[in-house]
Amino acid sequence: MARPDIPDLPSGIKLVYLAEGAANVVYRFDLTEALIPRPTNRPGLPNTEDTTVHEDPGLLQGKLLRLRKDTPANVTYKEIEQNFDTIIRPLFKLHELVNQSLVRLPPGLIHHCNERLRAAEESGSRASKRHGTYLSLTEPYGLLITDMTTYDDPCAHLAELKPKWLLQSPSAPADAERCRTCALKQMRNAEARRRGQEEQRSFCPLSLVSERFEDVWRATEYVKGCRDKTRLAEILFRHPVLLRLLSLQKVHQRVGLEGPPPKTQAMSLDMTLRDCTVYIKIPQDEGSQVEVRLGDLDLKSSAGGKAQYWRDLETNLIEGGWYHGRDEEATNDYGCLLQHSKVPAASALLPQSGFL
Numbered sequence: 139m140a141r142p143d144i145p146d147l148p149s150g151i152k153l154v155y156l157a158e159g160a161a162n163v164v165y166r167f168d169l170t171e172a173l174i175p176r177p178t179n180r181p182g183l184p185n186t187e188d189t190t191v192h193e194d195p196g197l198l199q200g201k202l203l204r205l206r207k208d209t210p211a212n213v214t215y216k217e218i219e220q221n222f223d224t225i226i227r228p229l230f231k232l233h234e235l236v237n238q239s240l241v242r243l244p245p246g247l248i249h250h251c252n253e254r255l256r257a258a259e260e261s262g263s264r265a266s267k268r269h270g271t272y273l274s275l276t277e278p279y280g281l282l283i284t285d286m287t288t289y290d291d292p293c294a295h296l297a298e299l300k301p302k303w304l305l306q307s308p309s310a311p312a313d314a315e316r317c318r319t320c321a322l323k324q325m326r327n328a329e330a331r332r333r334g335q336e337e338q339r340s341f342c343p344l345s346l347v348s349e350r351f352e353d354v355w356r357a358t359e360y361v362k363g364c365r366d367k368t369r370l371a372e373i374l375f376r377h378p379v380l381l382r383l384l385s386l387q388k389v390h391q392r393v394g395l396e397g398p399p400p401k402t403q404a405m406s407l408d409m410t411l412r413d414c415t416v417y418i419k420i421p422q423d424e425g426s427q428v429e430v431r432l433g434d435l436d437l438k439s440s441a442g443g444k445a446q447y448w449r450d451l452e453t454n455l456i457e458g459g460w461y462h463g464r465d466e467e468a469t470n471d472y473g474c475l476l477q478h479s480k481v482p483a484a485s486a487l488l489p490q491s492g493f494l
């Protein structure tokens with residue numbers, strides 16, 4: 139079947155920076171003002187700047203704009219979109235995903251956004267770990283994604299978390315006392331301490347999918363945007379989206395030392411499933427529907443040195459003793475579930491097909 143035409147983003151649209159990750163910047167639309175004036179010097183018309191941008195208001199309704207950064211992985215949005223349609227979308231129900239679709243960008247938009255990112259660096263409003271990386275000048279498209287913000291319903295609020303590795307790495311030592319995510323966190327926190335930097339606080343992913351409510355409740359403390367621990371824990375406890383992700387991670391275990399061999403160019407669904415984000419839109423009224431969607435499911439590539447990086451990381455975790463939590467100075471070790479309960483090693487867990 140022929141692909142429907144990719145729509146154009148109206149050229150006068152104003153974008154408002156919302157947030158960014160390592161590979162993308164996300165903007166909101168402000169339909170009341172124009173960002174890039176669109177010249178309307180048409181024959182017979184006065185030479186004005188037309189700032190009306192409402193050719194197809196439905197196109198942008200309930201959407202955010204995601205723009206790609208220039209990163210070593212360099213996977214284009216067209217590839218990301220194709221991979222999403224063919225590989226990611228079939229794994230989930232429609233309502234469980236942040237949807238995405240391509241939109242063609244008007245000329246000059248990326249340059250303009252990059253100037254704004256540079257200005258934000260100079261003014262100190264851009265996080266220092268994001269400095270020096272800008273939007274790709276060769277990417278002709280943006281992605282329109284489901285807007286999970288609550289600007290349209292200020293009484294509601296958004297919680298956001300990265301579930302990460304919901305079960306142990308298949309190449310972790312059998313007697314490990316930390317899960318992969320907690321081991322990595324401890325290694326990085328030890329490094330941060332040496333440099334006099336702040337340590338990162340986060341939950342143990344195993345607790346997020348625990349069968350004990352109190353484990354989930356404890357995890358919510360570290361969830362961005364959590365206003366009410368008990369309510370959030372009730373939402374997350376055995377939530378089908380989290381259980382589906384767990385189930386998929388059990389099936390896709392080519393990670394750690396069993397990950398893609400160095401120098402391969404393969405895509406890695408397995409690592410993609412371990413680096414996505416859950417958005418939880420929580421209405422004020424407890425009786426109203428909570429929206430839980432998974433985003434940032436861009437299929438990762440093992441190219442650009444990533445395969446080697448993933449292996450080296452696992453080797454460092456194993457050889458550095460991080461799976462055993464051997465950081466005596468750790469002041470910020472928030473309790474890996476593996477430390478407290480005997481969770482079976484990943485190799486002992488048979489893939490479950492119940493959620494697939």
Ligand SMILES: O=P(O)(O)O[C@@H]1[C@@H](OP(=O)(O)O)[C@H](OP(=O)(O)O)[C@H](O)[C@H](OP(=O)(O)O)[C@H]1OP(=O)(O)O
Pocket residue numbers: 159160161300322409412413438
């Ligand atoms: O190394 P990890 O597990 O901390 O995950 C990285 C993420 O860190 P965080 O989730 O904040 O701990 C990291 O996120 P941030 O930069 O912290 O926002 C990226 O998502 C990175 O993926 P990629 O290099 O952009 O493909 C992620 O790298 P990979 O999943 O490709 O290893």
Ligand SMILES: Nc1ncnc2c1ncn2[C@@H]1O[C@H](COP(=O)(O)OP(=O)(O)OP(=O)(O)O)[C@@H](O)[C@H]1O
Pocket residue numbers: 156157158159160161162163164202204236283284285286287298413415417433434
């Ligand atoms: N659909 C959405 N609704 C609301 N906010 C969003 C949405 N998508 C992204 N964001 C915000 O933008 C930030 C960056 O988005 P995104 O996850 O797409 O970037 P990334 O570069 O892929 O991240 P990572 O560093 O995890 O690879 C998110 O952490 C979130 O705060």
